[in-house]
Amino acid sequence: ETGVTQSPTHLIKTRGQQVTLRCSSQSGHNTVSWYQQALGQGPQFIFQYYREEENGRGNFPPRFSGLQFPNYSSELNVNALELDDSALYLCASSLEGGSTDTQYFGPGTRLTVL
Amino acid sequence: GDSVTQMEGPVTLSEEAFLTINCTYTATGYPSLFWYVQYPGEGLQLLLKATKADDKGSNKGFEATYRKETTSFHLEKGSVQVSDSAVYFCALSRTSGTYKYIFGTGTRLKVLA
Numbered sequence: 001e002t003g004v005t006q007s008p009t010h011l012i013k014t015r016g017q018q019v020t021l022r023c024s025s026q027s028g029h030n031t032v033s034w035y036q037q038a039l040g041q042g043p044q045f046i047f048q049y050y051r052e053e054e055n056g057r058g059n060f061p062p063r064f065s066g067l068q069f070p071n072y073s074s075e076l077n078v079n080a081l082e083l084d085d086s087a088l089y090l091c092a093s094s095l096e097g098g099s100t101d102t103q104y105f106g107p108g109t110r111l112t113v114l
Numbered sequence: 115g116d117s118v119t120q121m122e123g124p125v126t127l128s129e130e131a132f133l134t135i136n137c138t139y140t141a142t143g144y145p146s147l148f149w150y151v152q153y154p155g156e157g158l159q160l161l162l163k164a165t166k167a168d169d170k171g172s173n174k175g176f177e178a179t180y181r182k183e184t185t186s187f188h189l190e191k192g193s194v195q196v197s198d199s200a201v202y203f204c205a206l207s208r209t210s211g212t213y214k215y216i217f218g219t220g221t222r223l224k225v226l227a
Contacts, residue, residue, distance in 0.1 A: 004157075033214070035217075040219075040220075041219055041220070042118075042205075042218050042220050043158070043215075043217045044217070045214055045215040045216065048214055055214075056214035057214075058214070058215075090157075090158065092158075098209065099146045099165075099207045099208050100163070100165040100207075102148075102160045102163065103160070103215075104159075104160075105150075105157045105158040106157060107157045
């Protein structure tokens with residue numbers, strides 16, 4: 001069974017640029033959630049996708065957007081990067097996205113915005 | 115709004131000591147509650163969960179009970195080991211509203227031999 005994978009591992013961008021982060025869900029999972037984790041903080045929920053539809057969103061501006069593909073892999077896009085966007089971005093997959101489901105986390109993508 | 119509050123770390127204990135990491139929450143409705151753990155150099159993984167009031171989650175000697183009356187989900191272990199050194203996150207999830215999952219800020223545990 002393949003776990004959750006993310007790419008790239010590290011990324012450096014400059015302010016104003018756009019970035020796309022990728023996530024491959026665990027086999028059999030149709031739900032993916034994305035999180036932003038600043039240094040020393042807990043993960044902050046960005047949004048969740050269930051069967052290719054957005055199924056919940058946290059307090060993030062519209063320049064954070066996502067996609068989920070028919071094979072349940074996912075992308076997180078961030079436009080007009082700001083310095084405060086520097087963080088570890090985590091994706092997590094789960095079986096059905098219910099409130100009782102266990103989430104399986106990937107290793108994360110470390111984004112640095114200069 | 116909904117929130118999760120964890121005790122500040124770091125927590126430093128000697129091996130075989132008793133561990134408690136406090137977690138309280140504020141939420142409307144009936145959320146599910148989780149403890150996730152992040153070992154050094156590894157990703158977040160589920161430690162235990164409880165999905166309704168009075169449920170007790172347990173795993174690897176860790177326990178936590180969903181207390182609705184005190185809105186708490188404290189993590190306990192009777193005898194910690196060096197291998198338990200990690201960052202522990204309390205979290206809640208709910209199926210409605212804007213914020214679907216909320217994590218605490220994490221508590222770092224260091225166990226000394």
